[in-house]
Amino acid sequence: MKMTRGFLTGLTVIGLLTTSATLRSTADKDGKALFNENKCSNCHSIASVGIKGLRPEGGAKPNDLSNTGGKFKAPWIEKWLMKEETLNNKKHMRKFKGTPEELHTLATWLETLKEKK
Ligand code: HEC
Numbered sequence: 001m002k003m004t005r006g007f008l009t010g011l012t013v014i015g016l017l018t019t020s021a022t023l024r025s026t027a028d029k030d031g032k033a034l035f036n037e038n039k040c041s042n043c044h045s046i047a048s049v050g051i052k053g054l055r056p057e058g059g060a061k062p063n064d065l066s067n068t069g070g071k072f073k074a075p076w077i078e079k080w081l082m083k084e085e086t087l088n089n090k091k092h093m094r095k096f097k098g099t100p101e102e103l104h105t106l107a108t109w110l111e112t113l114k115e116k117k
Pocket of ligand 1: 087092106
């Protein structure tokens with residue numbers, strides 16, 4: 001009986017550790033990885049970090065995002081990616097599908113992209 005309880009407690013501890021490890025690995029993904037994973041590069045390039053869009057000629061106004069931080073702040077980018085903000089009276093073509101945490105990481109990373117003048 002005593003052993004069983006110890007065993008169960010052990011299992012619970014392992015379960016908790018596994019869960020936090022999984023959460024941590026999601027949080028550890030950097031902005032660049034999220035950018036590629038969310039297929040942003042289908043439409044956008046970021047020449048300054050070596051990301052080449054799959055179809056740079058596609059879309060109404062394909063953008064290289066190398067200077068995103070020179071134009072926008074992270075909170076705006078988050079809203080833009082959730083289609084809660086407009087640019088030239090238009091919303092973004094794609095709504096972000098990841099978690100709020102991933103959105104934050106991605107937007108924060110995009111804000112760091114500034115073209116040197
Ligand atoms: C289906 C094509 C497509 C995909 C996929 C896409 N975008 Fe866009 N995005 C656009 C278009 C088109 C614009 C230009 C809108 C405009 O200027 O009116 C734009 C504009 C932007 C802008 C503003 C750029 C500027 O300087 O004006 C940012 C930032 C941006 N996208 C980020 C992202 C991110 C991050 C992702 C991935 C989560 C993504 N986009 C996925 C088509 C796309």
